[in-house]
Amino acid sequence: MTATAACASRPAYFPGVSTDLFTPAGIARWMDRLNASPRFAEAAATWTGRLVLVEDTDTSAVQRRTWVHVAQGRCLEARQANSTDDSHADFVLAASRAAWDDLVSARTTPAAAAMLGRLKLVKGNALALIPHAGAAAEMLAAAAQGAV
DSSP states (O other), X not given: OOHHHHHHHSOSSSTTOSOOTTSHHHHHHHHHHHHHOHHHHHHTTTOEEEEEEEEEOSSSSOOEEEEEEEETTEEEEEEEOOTTHHHHOSEEEXXXXXXXXXXXXXXXXXXXXXXXXXXXXXXXXXXXXXGGXXXXXXXXXXXXXXXX
């Protein structure tokens, strides 16, 4: 595939990034990549958690949301989140489109984005996330796989 064809096949949502974390097709690709990643399996080997990722908008547009359930180095479930998922999630993380793009493309880290207020922990304990920073990094790396 040429670079031009690869760019044309990317979703418009994440320019320069191959996976939109908020569409059914993008979520399915991301889950497949997570479960195929030995680095994610190792980094998340001791983690069991349920996450909701939220795309914050500055308008009245509907927020896009993704539910992710990981356990012992596997992604057990990933799908668009429904209205009851926040109550079952261990962590709810919210960021703008631009911030998610920067996170997935590794232009920033979750810690840096959080310190700058670009990534918000809406639900959960930040200290409980610290031991899973490596797993979070591998989750983002799996989302970026295939980017040119």
